[in-house]
Structures are given as C-alpha cells and as structure tokens.
Amino acid sequence: MIFNSLEFLFFLPIVFALYWLLNNKRLVIQNALLLIASYYFYQCWDYRFLFLLVFSTLLDYVSGIKIEEANNIKNKKIWFWLSISFNLGFLGVFKYYNFFAESFTDLLVGIGFKVDLWTLKVILPVGISFYTFHGLSYIIDIYNGRIKATRNFIDYSVFVSFFPLLVAGPIERATHLLPQIQKKRKFDFQLAADGMRQILWGLFKKMVIADNCATYVNDYFDHPGDVSGDKLMIGAIFFAFQIYGDFSGYSDIALGTAKLFGIRLLKNFAFPYFSRDISEFWRRWHISLSSWFRDYLYFPLGGSKLGKKRAIINTLIIFTVSGFWHGANWTFIAWGVANALLFIPLLVFDLNRINIDTIGENRRFPLITDLLKMGITFFIVCLLWVLFRSDNLNQAFQIYSGIFSKDVIWAPFWILYKKPFYFILVMLLFEWFNRSKDHGLQIDGIKSTALRWVAYLFILHFIFIYGAKSQEFIYFQF
Amino acid sequence: MSIFLLRLSVFLILFTSILWGVERLVTYELTTSNEVYFDNWNELKLLKKKPDVLIIGNSRAWIHYNTDILDSLLENETYNLGMDGMTSIQQEYRYKYYRQFNSKPKLIIFNVDDETYYNRKEILQPQQYFPYLDDSLISSQCIRMGLFPMRVYFPPVRYFEADICFEAMWRCLTNTPCDESVRKRKGFLGFDRPWNEATYKQIISKNLIAKFDPSLMKRHELFLQSLRNEGIELLLVFAPQFVDYTKHIAHHSTILLYYQNLAKRLGAGFWDYSQSDYSKSKDNFFEQHHMNLSASNRYSIEIGKRIKESQILN
Numbered sequence: 001m002i003f004n005s006l007e008f009l010f011f012l013p014i015v016f017a018l019y020w021l022l023n024n025k026r027l028v029i030q031n032a033l034l035l036i037a038s039y040y041f042y043q044c045w046d047y048r049f050l051f052l053l054v055f056s057t058l059l060d061y062v063s064g065i066k067i068e069e070a071n072n073i074k075n076k077k078i079w080f081w082l083s084i085s086f087n088l089g090f091l092g093v094f095k096y097y098n099f100f101a102e103s104f105t106d107l108l109v110g111i112g113f114k115v116d117l118w119t120l121k122v123i124l125p126v127g128i129s130f131y132t133f134h135g136l137s138y139i140i141d142i143y144n145g146r147i148k149a150t151r152n153f154i155d156y157s158v159f160v161s162f163f164p165l166l167v168a169g170p171i172e173r174a175t176h177l178l179p180q181i182q183k184k185r186k187f188d189f190q191l192a193a194d195g196m197r198q199i200l201w202g203l204f205k206k207m208v209i210a211d212n213c214a215t216y217v218n219d220y221f222d223h224p225g226d227v228s229g230d231k232l233m234i235g236a237i238f239f240a241f242q243i244y245g246d247f248s249g250y251s252d253i254a255l256g257t258a259k260l261f262g263i264r265l266l267k268n269f270a271f272p273y274f275s276r277d278i279s280e281f282w283r284r285w286h287i288s289l290s291s292w293f294r295d296y297l298y299f300p301l302g303g304s305k306l307g308k309k310r311a312i313i314n315t316l317i318i319f320t321v322s323g324f325w326h327g328a329n330w331t332f333i334a335w336g337v338a339n340a341l342l343f344i345p346l347l348v349f350d351l352n353r354i355n356i357d358t359i360g361e362n363r364r365f366p367l368i369t370d371l372l373k374m375g376i377t378f379f380i381v382c383l384l385w386v387l388f389r390s391d392n393l394n395q396a397f398q399i400y401s402g403i404f405s406k407d408v409i410w411a412p413f414w415i416l417y418k419k420p421f422y423f424i425l426v427m428l429l430f431e432w433f434n435r436s437k438d439h440g441l442q443i444d445g446i447k448s449t450a451l452r453w454v455a456y457l458f459i460l461h462f463i464f465i466y467g468a469k470s471q472e473f474i475y476f477q478f
Numbered sequence: 479m480s481i482f483l484l485r486l487s488v489f490l491i492l493f494t495s496i497l498w499g500v501e502r503l504v505t506y507e508l509t510t511s512n513e514v515y516f517d518n519w520n521e522l523k524l525l526k527k528k529p530d531v532l533i534i535g536n537s538r539a540w541i542h543y544n545t546d547i548l549d550s551l552l553e554n555e556t557y558n559l560g561m562d563g564m565t566s567i568q569q570e571y572r573y574k575y576y577r578q579f580n581s582k583p584k585l586i587i588f589n590v591d592d593e594t595y596y597n598r599k600e601i602l603q604p605q606q607y608f609p610y611l612d613d614s615l616i617s618s619q620c621i622r623m624g625l626f627p628m629r630v631y632f633p634p635v636r637y638f639e640a641d642i643c644f645e646a647m648w649r650c651l652t653n654t655p656c657d658e659s660v661r662k663r664k665g666f667l668g669f670d671r672p673w674n675e676a677t678y679k680q681i682i683s684k685n686l687i688a689k690f691d692p693s694l695m696k697r698h699e700l701f702l703q704s705l706r707n708e709g710i711e712l713l714l715v716f717a718p719q720f721v722d723y724t725k726h727i728a729h730h731s732t733i734l735l736y737y738q739n740l741a742k743r744l745g746a747g748f749w750d751y752s753q754s755d756y757s758k759s760k761d762n763f764f765e766q767h768h769m770n771l772s773a774s775n776r777y778s779i780e781i782g783k784r785i786k787e788s789q790i791l792n
Contacts, residue, residue: 006626006628020479187479187482189479189481189482192482193482193485196486226676453489453492456489457493457496460493464497464637464638464639465637465639465640465641465644466639466641467638467639468639
C-alpha cells in the first residue's frame with residue numbers, strides 16, 4: 001500500500017475515524033489501534049517480513065529493559081551488543097550480503113581464482129533500514145543514559161512501526177516520538193488542517209514532479225550511450241527533482257498524516273535546492289538521517305573536537321557510511337565519497353557553517369550572489385545525483401561524458417519544451433515564498449479562506465490532470 | 479473536530495462539483511470533435527456514405543489498408559475500423575459500436591496475426607476511450623481489460639491523469655487545428671518512415687511466443703459465425719510482416735493452420751501474406767509488423783484487385 005494509492009485513500013479515513021472515536025477510551029486502546037493499523041499497512045507489501053519487524057521490535061524492547069536493569073557494566077554491555085549485533089546482522093544479511101559476496105567473488109576472479117560464492121535470493125524487506133535505525137537509536141540512548149526504557153510494549157512498537165514513517169522515514173528518535181505516544185493526544189484543528197495541506201503538497205511533489213520527471217529520466221538514462229549530451233543534462237536536472245519530489249513528497253505525506261493523528265514527526269527536508277553550498281545542502285536534505293549519523297556516528301568518533309585532521313577523517317567516514325546506507329552498490333559509496341570530498345574543503349577553511357540563516361531572509365527575492373551560489377550548488381548536486389541514479393560506475397561515466405560534451409549547450413533551450421520544467425517552476429515558487437515554513441503549502445498565513453481554497457484547487461488541478469503514471473517511491477528500496 | 483470535518487466535507491463537495499462540471503465539458507467537447515484519437519469514434523456516427531466493405535483489426539489493419547485505393551478499385555465504399563493494440567474481443571465491441579449507427583456491410587476483411595487472440599490485460603492508450611464511457615458497450619470492455627471501474631461509475635474522476643484529453647479539449651475550445659499528419663483518412667493512415675534496425679534488434683533479442691487464449695478464439699469464432707449468419711462475407715487476411723521476424727515466432731505455422739481451418743469452417747477466405755514478397759524485404763517496412771506508406775499502397779492495390787477478381791462482393 002503506497003501513499004498515492006486508492007487503498008490508502010480508504011485506509012487513512014477509516015483509521016482516522018476509529019482513532020478519534022477511541023479518544024475518550026484508555027490511551028492503550030488508541031495506541032493498540034495505531035499498532036494494528038501499522039502492522040496491517042506493513043503486511044500489505046509482504047506479510048512474511050512482518051515477523052522480522054515484530055522480532056526486531058521485541059528484541060530491542062527487551063534489550064532496552066535489560067540494559068537499564070543491568071546491575072553491572074558487563075551485563076549492560078552484553079545486552080547492548082546483542083541488540084546492536086542482531087539489528088546490524090539483519091541489515092547485513094538482507095541488504096548487504098549479496099553485495100559483499102559478489103564484490104568478493106569479483107575480486108577473487110580478478111586475481112585469477114575460480115569461485116562461485118553463494119548469494120541469497122531474498123527480496124529486501126521494505127523499510128528495514130528505517131526501522132533498524134529507530135531501534136538502534138533507542139538502544140544507544142538507553143545505554144548512554146539519555147532516556148529511560150519503556151515498559152509498555154505497545155508504546156514501543158508504535159514508536160518503531162507507526163505507519164506513516166514505517167517504510168521510508170523520517171528516522172525518528174525515541175526522545176522525540178515516544179513521549180508523544182505515551183501522552184494522550186487531543187484533536188488540534190490547526191495541526192490537522194496543516195496535515196491535510198502537507199499531504200496535498202506531498203502528493204503534488206510525488207505525482208506531478210517526481211513521476212513526470214521519471215518518464216524523461218528513465219528514457220534518457222536507461223541507454224545513455226544512445227542519448228545526446230543535452231538530453232543527459234536535462235535528465236540529470238530532472239532526476240534531481242525526481243528524487244526530491246519523490247522523497248520529500250513521501251516525507252510530507254508522512255508528516256501530514258501523523259499530524260492528523262496529533263503527532264509531530266521530525267522535519268526531514270528544508271528546501272534543500274535553495275542551499276548556497278554543499279554543507280547547507282546536507283543540513284537541509286534528509287535531515288533525520290544526517291542528524292542520526294551526526295549523533296550516533298560522527299560525535300562518538302570524536303566529531304570535530306579532536307582536531308581538523310580527525311574531523312576530516314570522521315566526515316569521510318560518515319559520508320561513506322551514509323552512501324552505503326542508501327544501497328549495496330559501489331555507485332552509492334562513490335556518491336557518498338564525492339559528497340565528502342566537496343564538503344571537506346569547506347570544513348578545512350571553516351566555511352561549512354557560513355550559510356545557516358534562511359536564504360534571502362526579509363527579502364522577497366534572492367540577491368544575485370545568492371542566486372549564483374544556489375545555481376552552482378544545484379549544478380554540483382545534479383552531477384552527484386548521476387552516481388546515485390546509475391546502475392553501475394560505467395553507466396555513470398557514460399552519462400558524465402555526455403554531459404561534458406559540446407551538445408550540452410542546447411540543454412537550456414530544450415528544457416523549455418519539457419512539461420516537467422513548468423511543474424518544477426510552480427513548485428519552486430510555492431517553496432520559495434514559504435521557505436521559512438515547514439512545507440511549501442503552509443499558507444495558513446493567508447487570511448482569506450477563499451484564497452486558500454483557490455490555492456488548494458490550483459494544486460489539486462495539477463495532481464488531477466498532470467499526475468503521471470504512478471511509480472514506486474525510490475526510497476522504499478533503501 | 480466537527481469544524482474540521484465540516485470544512486473538509488464542504489471543500490470536497492465543492493471540488494467534486496467542479497470536477498463533475500469539467501467532466502461534462504470535456505466529454506461534450508471530445509465527443510463532438512474531430513481531434514485525433516477521438517475522431518476514431520466520433521466519425522462512426524457521422525458517416526455520410528454507408529460502407530459496404532469494412533476492415534477490422536489492430537494497428538496492422540489501419541496502417542496497411544488504404545481506403546481510398548480500395549474504394550476506387552472495388553467501386554464500393556470502404557472504411558477501416560483498425561485501432562492500436564485491439565484484440566479480437568475489442569474488435570468485436572468496436573464493430574458492435576459501429577453498428578449502432580450504421581447498416582451491415584457486404585464484406586468484412588479481418589486482419590489477423592500472431593497477436594489477435596492474445597488476452598491483453600491492459601488497454602493501449604486508454605485515454606481515447608474516456609469520453610465514451612457512458613456507452614455500456616465501450617465501458618464494459620474497458621473494465622474487462624483492466625480499466626479502473628471508478629472512471630465509469632463516478633464521472634468526476636473519469637479524466638484523472640488524462641492530460642491528452644484536457645489538451646484536446648483545450649484545442650477544441652480555442653479552435654486550434656490538429657496535426658493533420660497524424661489524422662486517419664476513413665480509418666487509414668500510412669507512414670513514410672525508414673526501417674529502424676536498433677529497435678528491431680532489441681525486439682528479436684527477446685523470447686517471441688504467440689500467445690493465444692482459447693476462450694478468445696472460441697468467442698471470436700462465435701462472433702464471426704454470427705456475421706456469416708447475417709449474410710456478411712468474411713475474409714481473413716494475414717498482412718505482410720517481416721519474414722526474418724516471423725522466423726523467431728514459435729508456432730507460426732500452427733497459427734496459420736488454425737486460421738485456414740477457421741476460414742474453412744466459416745465458409746470464408748483466408749489469404750496469407752506473411753511469407754509473400756512484401757514480407758521478404760526490409761525496404762517495405764519501418765518495423766517488423768508495419769509496412770511503410772508506399773508498400774501499404776501497393777499491398778492495398780493487390781488486395782483490392784484480388785477481391786475484385788474473386789467476385790466476393792458480387
């Protein structure tokens with residue numbers, strides 16, 4: 001069941017109605033409903049993986065209590081590492097085993113051995129990277145004494161499996177979400193109305209921006225050798241918006257849906273294509289993952305407190321791991337490393353935190369210099385996305401060689417003839433004027449109801465007429 | 479909570495009402511327009527001369543049978559009902575739709591091929607059917623082929639994601655002329671395109687198997703029999719297809735044998751051009767199934783002359 005499906009259109013109102021009908025009952029019943037709904041939502045993909053999810057949840061729940069109750073450091077460590085090993089073990093087997101087996105085989109064959117390693121023929125359980133990270137953050141926080149282990153299994157299960165965030169995030173923290181689950185929720189009109197707006201905005205980004213761009217991207221990138229440089233450049237630009245529309249659209253729908261249930265999830269995107277340098281981009285893109293790596297990997301490694309040299313190594317590590325988190329392929333690792341290489345010079349010259357304010361604050365339009373910086377950053381990001389999109393490094397280099405050919409000068413002309421270009425303009429306009437808010441359609445500042453409704457109808461008309469053939473959310477594969 | 483639900487309901491009612499109005503407008507404009515795609519259907523209601531000869535089939539029908547040439551050779555009015563990707567059951571429904579507005583023909587040429595009885599579960603270019611979903615003949619076969627039933631039973635969502643329909647409606651409203659190069663003439667449209675070797679290589683690299691569904695074969699035979707019972711002459715024709723491609727199709731000879739026997743049972747003719755001289759040269763084709771305009775014209779002349787000689791129409 002995906003967010004832009006008919007099934008979800010029926011599922012959401014039913015769960016919403018039952019949820020608020022149970023509001024006067026005990027909190028545990030309301031949370032139990034959320035859990036049942038979440039497990040139903042998850043098993044719509046493949047019921048077999050539900051067992052894995054329940055096992056992982058149970059393990060972390062028990063481990064959390066055992067860590068807290070441990071009367072000596074040894075027991076505490078045993079339970080901590082047991083949980084970490086199982087979590088990373090599942091991720092390793094389901095997501096990375098084949099990658100390591102195949103890479104090892106290639107290496108051995110490369111040096112003259114004849115081997116045929118056994119590979120697993122299993123599909124990746126949807127959302128495994130996300131719920132594993134939920135569990136890890138919970139266990140690490142208990143181990144470090146930042147939070148108390150919850151004794152309520154239902155509450156903990158809802159924290160791990162809450163259906164809006166179950167399959168593609170945002171990656172929540174127990175410190176942020178668990179207290180909301182443990183507290184009685186009251187219906188908040190403003191929050192629910194904004195949730196509906198955010199869902200609408202997410203659907204626009206997914207169905208109009210991402211799915212329309214996908215048609216061109218697939219057409220151009222599937223056979224890059226037969227496609228001219230200008231088309232490959234347009235493909236790279238459209239892919240940048242496809243992945244943004246797809247993933248941030250998903251996040252918007254997730255955040256909006258959670259708001260309907262009186263729950264606020266962590267913000268995952270903050271208009272990343274308005275960034276003026278790559279470090280700002282990474283503060284605005286997939287925020288819940290970046291901050292997860294910062295808190296649970298970068299800081300424990302010493303962060304920037306142990307000197308520049310160590311900070312550079314740590315930066316390289318977290319970008320590489322972040323790339324690898326996205327998928328078991330050398331292209332993702334190359335993408336992570338390339339981002340690190342662009343980030344490190346900013347770190348070395350202390351330029352990584354010069355753009356932390358909202359761009360064009362108190363101005364209607366950006367300064368020319370800001371516009372230039374945004375353009376350059378966007379161009380760099382587009383080039384990096386090519387690695388992310390390619391099936392292998394050869395294909396990426398084929399695309400790069402096309403992009404850096406003389407044909408590319410026609411790209412600015414031909415892009416004007418592509419429909420998604422105009423949809424992107426609409427999205428950027430909305431996002432620009434709401435760049436200090438949570439999402440592009442947070443127009444509750446407009447006093448006139450009629451005007452707001454016209455804006456909703458305007459967005460709905462794009463979804464209705466120009467929504468393209470539905471494609472699965474890209475981040476489901478991670 | 480109640481205010482939230484009230485406002486949401488009012489907004490949804492407003493939105494649905496607007497959609498309903500838009501649906502009526504688009505349907506009206508498209509069912510009365512001569513826009514490409516929709517003229518395939520609208521023209522059937524407006525034929526001034528009632529055709530004596532019909533051609534029925536998929537894209538191989540509308541690309542290969544030049545109605546002007548057949549008109550002049552047969553001295554009878556002809557019309558081509560061929561449409562992209564139409565399986566036997568869709569052809570049957572299209573004929574029935576045609577008959578709602580026209581009298582029975584003297585002769586029907588059925589263009590048959592390796593895919594006639596393939597039970598396709600999706601409609602090619604479904605948007606062309608949307609303005610006609612109020613017609614139960616069209617809607618029932620569309621639903622059978624996987625069209626989302628809400629489009630039929632809840633008109634406000636009929637044109638969901640149907641940008642081609644909206645663009646066509648916009649051209650109608652603004653009197654913008656259509657692209658004449660893609661307009662069919664009495665159901666025929668030929669193409670002057672060169673052979674595309676790259677696409678061909680990709681196609682033959684796949685496993686090519688003619689998929690015949692026995693239930694469709696049975697139903698089609700009953701349909702053809704009902705036409706014969708009405709006194710309509712039938713001719714089954716396997717139009718030229720590139721011979722090298724045919725070699726890659728498993729069971730092609732079995733298929734031909736089936737058509738021969740079918741024609742015998744129906745008392746109809748069966749003409750096989752899949753091994754003819756047309757099929758032997760790439761120069762006649764722009765892709766394996768479709769001949770270019772000049773070859774289509776030559777082929778139409780041959781078909782016209784052969785029908786005349788066989789005196790089927792007399």
